[in-house]
Amino acid sequence: MFTKNIIAELERRETPLYYYDLSLLRDTLQKAVDAAAPYGYHIHYALKANFNDRVLQYIQQAGIGADCVSGNEVLKAVEIGFSPDKIVFAGVGKSDKEINQALDAGIFAFNVESVQELSVISQLARAKSAKARVALRINPNVDAHTHHYITTGLDENKFGIKTWELNDCLATLKANQENIELIGIHFHVGSQITDLNVFKSLCTKVNEFNQWFDERGYRVKVLNVGGGLGVDYQEPDERPIVDFEAYFSIFDQFLPKFPGQEVHFELGRALVAQCGTLVSRVLYVKNGLKKNFLVLDAGMTELMRPALYQAYHKIERLSMDAPHGEAVKYDVVGPICESTDCFGKEVTLPVSHRGDLIAIRTAGAYGEVMASRYNLRNEIRYLYSDEIEE
Numbered sequence: 416m417f418t419k420n421i422i423a424e425l426e427r428r429e430t431p432l433y434y435y436d437l438s439l440l441r442d443t444l445q446k447a448v449d450a451a452a453p454y455g456y457h458i459h460y461a462l463k464a465n466f467n468d469r470v471l472q473y474i475q476q477a478g479i480g481a482d483c484v485s486g487n488e489v490l491k492a493v494e495i496g497f498s499p500d501k502i503v504f505a506g507v508g509k510s511d512k513e514i515n516q517a518l519d520a521g522i523f524a525f526n527v528e529s530v531q532e533l534s535v536i537s538q539l540a541r542a543k544s545a546k547a548r549v550a551l552r553i554n555p556n557v558d559a560h561t562h563h564y565i566t567t568g569l570d571e572n573k574f575g576i577k578t579w580e581l582n583d584c585l586a587t588l589k590a591n592q593e594n595i596e597l598i599g600i601h602f603h604v605g606s607q608i609t610d611l612n613v614f615k616s617l618c619t620k621v622n623e624f625n626q627w628f629d630e631r632g633y634r635v636k637v638l639n640v641g642g643g644l645g646v647d648y649q650e651p652d653e654r655p656i657v658d659f660e661a662y663f664s665i666f667d668q669f670l671p672k673f674p675g676q677e678v679h680f681e682l683g684r685a686l687v688a689q690c691g692t693l694v695s696r697v698l699y700v701k702n703g704l705k706k707n708f709l710v711l712d713a714g715m716t717e718l719m720r721p722a723l724y725q726a727y728h729k730i731e732r733l734s735m736d737a738p739h740g741e742a743v744k745y746d747v748v749g750p751i752c753e754s755t756d757c758f759g760k761e762v763t764l765p766v767s768h769r770g771d772l773i774a775i776r777t778a779g780a781y782g783e784v785m786a787s788r789y790n791l792r793n794e795i796r797y798l799y800s801d802e803i804e805e
């Protein structure tokens with residue numbers, strides 16, 4: 416993965432920086448598109464995972480749509496060149512301004528998260544003599560068996576419309592037919608889901624809701640099953656690309672469609688996580704009685720996932736020379752004034768020194784996008800693989 420040329424270039428660069436492997440990104444997108452094609456499945460990319468312009472351009476060129484969770488993401492998707500009829504807008508707290516921006520952009524659909532939001536979209540559409548296409552985001556009460564901070568499909572979560580609110584939704588839709596059109600039902604149960612059985616359970620729920628709407632005279636065009644497909648944080652080089660075939664085949668087997676229905680997916684992490692690496696340098700080595708610390712020049716301000724959800728990222732020492740000396744266990748920490756600013760505890764690495772390059776892998780999703788200027792840190796720097804001569 417990190418060839419001599421890449422490491423030589425990194426040695427010349429100021430750190431921390433995000434390194435993006437654009438050929439891995441291209442291969443990943445191609446595999447996803449190829450795996451979806453036999454079933455006629457539509458993929459939208461969740462911009463919130465990574466809205467770096469270069470990354471977005473590759474995704475747009477692969478023919479994938481955009482799943483946005485803010486007005487600015489909608490504007491960004493339009494600016495990058497995503498066709499409005501491939502843009503959807505989700506989010507539990509869309510402001511009037513954001514709804515208006517999306518109406519003006521003429522997006523494909525709003526994924527609506529409450530009965531009240533339905534009325535607001537209808538009013539704002541009426542003011543523009545427009546008709547908004549909506550999908551109802553239903554909270555199916557499916558346990559994603561992932562970290563509790565990133566499950567979204569349980570009754571106790573803030574997301575989506577609860578089952579007992581669906582009759583109210585239908586009444587609101589009926590009363591506002593001129594300005595809102597129901598085109599789909601939408602689900603998203605969590606993130607970093609690695610147990611495909613979770614998606615089987617989701618299919619069962621989607622079937623029930625699909626029937627429920629059909630029986631009431633609404634044959635929705637779109638079944639949107641959200642995203643959430645997980646990646647391998649442990650061994651990024653062994654499985655750099657997710658098994659998209661296995662994923663889509665679950666839906667093919669367990670999610671029957673009525674004639675004319677389409678299935679839509681909203682993948683974020685699975686498309687971009689492995690193409691990004693946070694590259695850092697060792698500033699200081701602290702050898703203690705009980706613990707050894709590597710203090711890096713990157714911290715939670717560049718990659719917040721470990722501090723935010725105790726997420727695991729593989730940490731490697733990048734070097735052109737073979738490791739010399741024995742392996743040592745280090746707590747790998749950042750420079751930020753917070754005790755949670757730690758990338759990994761008891762990480763086994765070759766004996767390391769001030770100035771060594773350290774790679775924090777699988778940082779392409781929910782990495783750069785969550786960066787902050789806390790401690791008045793620098794803006795993010797980049798190196799893209801196509802800047803390096805082979």
Ligand SMILES: *Cc1c(COP(=O)(O)O)cnc(C)c1O
Binds near residue numbers: 484641643644681
């Ligand atoms: C975050 C999000 C996604 C993408 O999730 P991943 O786990 O990155 O695939 C898809 N849909 C919605 C509504 C989301 O909020």
